[in-house]
Amino acid sequence: MKIHPLITTTDALADLCGRLAKSDFVTVDTEFMRENTYWPELCLVQIANTEEAAAVDPLAPGLDMKPLWDLLTDNEEVLKVFHAGGQDVEIVYNFTGRTPHPIFDTQIAMMAISQSEQIGYSNMVESWLGIVVDKGARFTDWSRRPLTERQIEYAIGDVTHLCKIFPKILARLKKTGRGAWLDQEMEKLADPENYRNDPNEAWERIKAPSRNATVLGRLRALAAWREVEAQDKNIPRGRIARDETVADIASHPPKTQADLAKVRGLSAGWKDNEIGRRLMQTLADAQPLTDAEMPPRAPRGAPLGKEGALVADLLKLLLKIRSREIDVAARLLARSDELEMLAAGVRKKLPILEGWRYDVFGHDALDLVEGKMAFAVVDGKLKMTHVDDVVEEAPEQVADDSQGDSVGDTAA
Template sequence: MYIANQESLEAFVERARSSSLLAIDTEFLREKTYYAKLCLLQMATDSEVAVIDPFAVRDLRVIAQLLADESILKLFHAGGQDLEILYREIGMLPHPVFDTQIAAALIGHTQQIGYGALVSATCGVSLKKIDSFTDWSRRPLSGSQLAYAADDVVYLPQVHRVLTEALEKKGRLGWLERDFDDLVDPARYESDPRERFRRLKRGNQLSRKQLAAAREVAAWREVEARRRNVPRKWVLTDEQIVEVCKREAATIDDLFMVRGVRERLVTRDARTVAGLMKKAYALPEDEWPELDRSSRNEPNVDAELDLMNAVVRLRARENGVAMQTLASHADLCQVARGHTDVDVLRGWRRAIVGEELLDLLAGKVSLSLEGGGVKVTRVGES
């Protein structure tokens, strides 16, 4: 059903309140905006499928009552971007949720299995890909576009049933609670502009003094990109920010020495940026920021990582869990350096391999080769 007016949307919401689940997907564009532009919202209940045109309805916030209803399970596949859009458009995040991509990794599928591949594996259906890169903002939508959009939620309830049955058989359904709670944590979708400098490409080339300036410029760029609703690179690129900070620019002329900056910054903005940089350079040293330079300041842990990876790979294969889902490379680096506030040392991950990794680092277990595979032996055992 294609919904293109407020009355039809409200009628659908009323019917959906009696459903036990609500499959959700979105189609959006982001190439020319800071915020994703929602072009379609697809929903499937126990009994019907709705493709909602956000350009044609007055107020999408009427679906908030469905998102907040604890008796309705909200289904997503790789739902991070969908949830970010809902948070911005509706002003809230749904609960409870179930993400089929996350769940699939616990029964042996790859960590980032695509929706089409998962539908094929669980439902035996091959989805058409003809409208994968369509312009969802153009109207009217074609029949094939609407069918493609509907397919993104039509099969989610069946995929959910298959995954749930498999997880229950393995006693793993409860393992997902923390992952799903993290998925709908508002902090995940909120960011501090003054922390954006930490994600600058090649930002690790800057001194701490230069990073102080980068922090101010990156924060200004973030606020400006949001205000204008354009991609941040349209304001200034990461490379331009790093280069002006390398030069320790403090005047407009200094800024314009970096290629392309003159074309991106009008004089008023250039004056603002130069002023922010000049103030940053005047900060006392104890207020200069610092990046995580663990590769320089912390001990090399390559040998530990090699051994830990062998154990994780072994336990992931034994338990039919995607290796990266069990323990990411970043987590293993943290554990090797003595950190304990990491996912692999919590809950089901700790039970499968986390405790064993700590024993490995403490010298309580050893590794050997046996029958072409890795064998883990507790020290002192024959």
């Protein structure tokens, strides 16, 4: 495989993307910094096919990234392969308003052919290629220039290794017939709605302090205000105010700006500065949520109760058994909240009761809830079995036990 020098000009990038556009697939990775910023700072993009690989420096003066963004978001003929690509996709979306498509994530794919829930890149490389990845450059400052040869070599290795692993994973998926299982998961990963950042929806990520419409209205307004402040200053939202501080202010709003000095988590300077004034104005303008805007009372399904919680535990046990039997990550089959909703009596709009998940796991889960499934120990291993099968075996076992008791009594 040909490894190109670090790409720092638009012409070199356009030439590379022109060649890569003829590939069946490309592997992609990014290096970025976001510890001290709201928006991730893109520092490097690595891309490869089976013949060549390169790292692109988005911080190079005068470099236009458009050829790369067009390849990733507009070319439907080339599959874009990532590993744990959620943050990489987010970066592309932030720059373009679009997401890479079609897309394939090897971390998600590994869940369909093994019990690995979230296998790390280094572990995957060692498992498939027997190569131990040098992690020494992983936590370096990718924004500092010039980049060292070691940094660039480490970064490009992410995509060259992936080029070798992806065909192997694809072949395993075809052999197991589970490729179709992943279609929906990959489409979710590429859905632009997952990366759209609407400040008016930021409050939904904060644990609601109550179900009072007025309090929730203040929470929505404060969370949106914080989001805009953080975006404008390009600093993490927590640097403006932590979640618990926002929730506390929503529940117990200060009467005057001077009272902000008493709020835990805020600087005393807010009592008379501009950001404090903006916060107080946000509170003054906040409107209660309407009935239509109120969150559902039971976002995780109907109340379980003590018996329902026990049923949910049995469903989780069933999930572990099934994932072990077919060598699939449990998380790919079902989430805990889905099992709790099933135990609580919910039957509609549950992914485990639809499509391939129903065939592989949901059918048995439903049988367990309805009393048609049982657990048994076979050859020292816990397995699931249908109640009808147990009933058929029971009479013969009872006869054997009875006969044994007779002999014992006679001997006595």
